[in-house]
Amino acid sequence: MKTVKIVVDVSMYPSIEVLKEPRVSDQISKQVYNILEKNRQKARDSAIIKACKNAVSLLLSKKKGVSPTFLSVYLPLNIIESSDDTVVPSVSSDEDLLETSVGEDDDSIHSDQLSSSNSQGSHISFSLCNNVMTANTTFEYLFDYFKHSLSINNKPMNLEKIVKDVCSYAFLELNCSVNIRMLKKEISRQISHIVQSARERAAGKSVIEILRTKNVFSLIFKSIDSLNRLEPSMGFIRYKNDDYLSPSLFIRENNDETAIFQFYPFSNIVEITINETLVRKALSSFDLVRALDTSEIFNLVSQCVATYDLKLNLPVFEEILKTKILFERSTLNSSYFLTMSVNVAEKEDQIDKVNEQSHIDDSHSFCEEEIDAIIGRTYNTRGVKRSYEEDPISVEPNKNIQRRNKIIKDQRDLLHLKDTYHLTDSAFNAIFKYIQSKRKLCSLKQIVQLRKNTNSKFPIAYTKTSSYVKFEYAVRTAIFVAQKYELKLDQVEKLNIRFNMDGTLIGNKHIVAISINCIEGGRQCQMSTHLVPLALFEIQKENTELLRKTLPAEFVADIKSVKHISVGEKNIEIHIRLGGDLMNAVYVFGLSGFSSNYPCVFCTQHKDDLHITEETAYDKITTEGKGKNKKTNTVHIGPTSYHDFTKRARSLAEQKLCLAKKNNDLGYKCEPLFGDLFDYQDYCVDTLHLKLRIFDVILKDILSYASRTGKYGGEHLAIIEKKIEILNQHCKRTIGNRFFFQVETDDKNKIIASHGKLSGHLQDLFFVDNFPYKEILGDEVAKSVRSVVNKFKELLNEVKHNSIKRKGHLKRLSLEFVKEFRQSGLRTTVTPYIHIIGNHLFEFDEFNDLGDYNMQGVEKNNDLLSNIYFSSTNLAKNPLLTMLQKLYRMLEMNFEEEAERNAMAEFARTGVYDFVEALNQPKSLHDDDIFFYSNEQQEIDSDDEFKETFNRSIEDVAEIEDESDIDLDESMIWAPEKRFGTNFLPRTENRFKSFRRS
Secondary structure (H helix, E strand, O other): OOEEEEEEEOOOOOOHHHHHOHHHHHHHHHHHHHHHHHOOEEOOHHHHHHHHHHHHHHHHHHOOOOOOOEEEEEEEHHHOEEOOOOOOOOOOOOOOOOOOOOOOOOOOOOOOOOOOOOOOHHHEEEEEEOOEEEEEEOHHHHHHHHHHHHOOOOOOOOOHHHHHHHHHHHHHHOOEEEOHHHHHHHHHHHHHHHHHHHHHHHOOOOHHHHHHOOOOEEEEEOOEEEOOEOOOEOOEEEEOOOOOOOOEEEEEEEOOEEEEEEEEEOOOEEEEEEEHHHHHHHHOOHHHHOOOOOHHHHHHHHHHHHHHOOEEOHHHHHHHHHHHHHHOHHHOOOOOEEEEEEEEEOOHHHHHHHHHHOOOOOOOOOOHHHHHHHHOOOOOOOOOOOOHHHOOOOOOHHHHHHHHHHHHHHHHHHHHHHHHOOOOHHHHHHHHHHHHOOOOOOOHHHHHHHHHHHHOOOOEEEOOOEEEEOHHHHHHHHHHHHOOOOOOHHHOOEEEEEEEEEEEEEOOEEEEEEEEEEHHHOHHHHOOOOOEEEEEEEEOOOOHHHHHHHOOHHHHHHHHHOOEEEEOOEEEEEEEEEEOOHHHHHHHHOEOOOOOOOOOOOEOOOHHHOOOOHHHOEEEEEEEOOHHHOEEEEEEEOOOOOOOHHHOEOOHHHHHHHHHHOOOEOOEOOOOOOOOOOOHHHEOOOHHHHHHHHHHHHHHHHHHHHOOOOOOHHHHHHHHHHHHHHHHHHHHHHOHHHOEEEEEEEOOEEEEEEEOOOOHHHHHHHOOOOOOHHHHHOHHHHHHHHHHHHHHHHHHHHHHHOOOOOOOHHHHHHHHHHHHHHHOOOOOOOOHHHHHHHHOHHHHHHHOOHHHHOOHHHHHHHHHHHHHHHHOOOOOOOHHHHHHHHHHHHHHOOEOOHHHHHHHHHHHHHOOOOHHHHOOOOOOHHHHHHHHHHHHHHHHHOHHHHHHHHHHHHHHHOOOOOOOOOOOOOOOOOOHHHOEOOOOOOHHHOOOOOOOOO
C-alpha cells in the first residue's frame, strides 16, 4: 500500500513514553492535520488518530528510554483527499437508479461550505408524511458528498453528518425509530443519482458547477418508523410498537443533556445505537481508573434482550461496546451517534429441531476401508493445498528427495545466469511475467532480425559524432503521440512544439540531447518515455561556438524550414518554443553568461541592480566626464520585464544593434545559435532548475554564515564540529547518509562543507520545519532564514499545485520572497534565479503555463541515455546511432497494437493516416479463430527450428552487436498495461477524422 510520510516535531517531550498519553496524542494528531491543511489536503480524524498511535507504537518498539526528536507518521494514500475542486468526464447513466426530485429556488444561497463533521440546521430541513421523511438540503450541505462521488478514490462515503442530522430529528422531534443500515443505503443511492444526472447535463464541463446551480435538493427516506409511547423505564421515556420485532427507543433529558438509546432487532442480528451523551458518561471514569463505566448501557441492553426473548452473547457485546467507545475518544467534543451490530444466537430448542430434521440413518453407510476399496485411498489436506512438486508421498521418499534436489539445482542455475549476465530484478521479473503469459521465447537471432526490421523504419542520418532525424519527421511523430492524450488536437490552427536541448556527461563523452514534444498534448507528453528524440551530438564542451561548429548546417536549416505541417487536408502552423535550463538558453541566444555585468537571460538589468523589484525602485545618480565636462544624470532603476521592451526586455533586434557596436554590450556575446528561429519571448524559465538552484543558494549561505563564529583556533574548530554533528544528525533523520557535512579548509579558514547530491525530493525532506536553524545560526538569523525557506515553499506550492490562477497572488508571493531573502542576513545581493522570481516569474505565469516548460522528463531522459550506453554488452561502432534507434524503438513500443506502430511510422513519413480504411474495418469471429489457429500451428511447426536455433545461438552472439535491456522502474519493454491501448472507434466517432487521404 502506498503511504505518505509526515514528519512531526516531538522534541519538546521528555521521553517517548509520554507520547502515549491521550493529551499528547491529540496534540500530535492536530499537528498532522495542520500539515495536511497547508498542503491543501485532508483526511478523516479517525484515520489520523490511528496512524499517530501506530507511529508511537512503532517508535516505542525501536527506542525505549530515549528522548524523542521527531515522529514519522504514515498515512495511506487512499485516505487523503485534495481540497481542490474535482471535475471528471461524464459516463453512461445507470437506469436502475431511483428518480429523486431536485427542487429549485429562485433565491440564491450564500453560505460557507460545510465539512463532513459539522452540520448547521439552516442548510437542512425535514418534513414527515405517511411515514416517509423528506429532507430539503442546500448545495453547500451536500458539497462534500458530491465531491466524494466525483473523486477517483475507492473509499466508502463518510455519511456521519447527514445520518446524525436525520437521526437527531427522527429521535427527538418525531420519536421515531431509524433503520441505520437502510438509511445509509438510501442516502448513498440518491446522492449517486443526483451526481449521475448532473454528469449527463454537464456534457464534459464541470459537474460541480452544474450542481451549484441547483438551490435545493430533496432526499426521501423510508427507513423511519413511528413508535408509540410506553411507560418510563430506568429513568428513560420508552417508545415501542406492539409488534414482536418492533424497535425500542429510549430518551432521557437531564441537565441540558439528552441521552438516546435505540434497540433495533432483526432476524439474525441486533443493531444498537447510542448518542454521545451515553458515550461520554461511559468514559467519565476512564482517565482516573482506566476502566469504562458501561453499566447503564449494559442494563438497557439486558432489559431489551429479556423483553424480546433473544439469545444474545452479552460478554461479546460488552467487548464490542468498549472497543467502539475507546475508538471514538477523539470525538468527545462533537455530537454523533454510535451504532454497533451483534449477532443473535439460535435458541436451543430451534437447534435441536434442526438436528432432528437433519438426522440421517447411517445403517447403510460404509466404513473407511470399504470407501478406500471403491474410490481409492484419500488424504486429508491441512491448511493450504500443496502443489504437486511439494506434495510428500510417504511411500516414495527417495523420489521426493531427488525431485527437491532437481528443483534446487534448477534454481541455482537460474541464479547463476542472472548474476553472470547482470540481469536486474526488474528485467528478470519482466521475463518471468512474459513466460507466465503463455508466450514463447524465441532465439536471439530472431530478436536481432526483428530489431533490424524495426530500425529500418526510422530515417536516421548519422556521422561519427552526430545522429539525427528530419525535424518534420520528429514533429509528425510528436503530433501522433499527443493525439493519444488530446483528442481534439486536429481542430487547432497552431501547434506549439517545445524544443528541449540539454547536455549530459556519459562516461568520457559530452552529449547534447535534443528532443521535442507537443505542448498541446499535455503533461503526459513531457514524460521521458513519451518525448520524441530529434538528435544526439557529441561535443568537447558546451558553449555557443563549439555548438555552432558541431551542429550540421543542414540540420539547423531543416529546423528553420518547418513553418507548417500538412496533416491530411489541413495545414497547421508550427510555433517552436525553447525548453531547457538557463545555461542552455545562454548558449542558444549567444549571451555572455552569469559572470557578465548583465547576467539575466530575459532582460538587460545590471548585476548591481538585480535585486530591484516594483517595491524597491529608485532614482540612481550617475556622473559622466571629468573636470569641467563632468555631468550628473539621474536614471530611474525600476523592475524589468521579459516581454515589455520599454522595461529592458531583450530582443533579437537589440542584440543585432549591440553586436554591430561591440561585443559583450548588454551581455550580448555573439549571434544566436539558431539565428532568428527563437525569440527571447519563446523561452520560459524551468521551475525544476529554479527550485534546485535556489535551495542550493540557501544552503550555501546557511553554511557560510554558520562558519563565521567570531573565534579562532581550536575554539573556532570546536564550534564548527558541534554544528556539523547537529547537521549530520538531521541528515540521518530525514534523508539518510547519502548527504553529509564535514570540515574543510578554504583560504586557511575552517568552514562547513557539504558532500553528496541533494536532489529535488531530498531538498523537500531536508528543509523541513524541524531543521536546526537555531542551533546553527542563532536566534535572530534563524527566524528570518526559516521565514525565507517557508516563503519559498509556499511559492513553489502555488506554482506546482494550484491549477486555478489567482490574479496577483503569485506576484505578491514573489515580491515577499525577494524581500525576505534580502532581509534574512545571509547576503544582500541576489542570484539570477532570485531576480527572475522578483521580476519575471509572475509574468510567465500570466502569459504561459509554467508546467509546460518543466524539464523533469528531459532530465530523466538523460539518465535513460546513460543506461542505454552502459548497458550494451559490446562497444557499438556508432553509439549515438544505436542510442537514437533504441529511443525510437521504446517510443514505438508504447503503442500496443502492431497496426498502430506501422501507422505512426507511415504518418511520420507522409502525413497520411487513414484510420477509417486501414484500422476501422471490423474483424469477424471466424477470422479471429483462423488467426489464433495459425499462430498455434506456427508454434507447433517451429518447435524443431527453435531447438536448432537455440543450439546455434551461442555462436551467433559473437557476430551480433548486442544491446541489452534497460533497468528502469517503469520499463516499457514488457508492460502492456502501461502502453497505449487501441480501441478502434466507429466511423462516426473516429477521433482522427482529419488524418485522412485527400
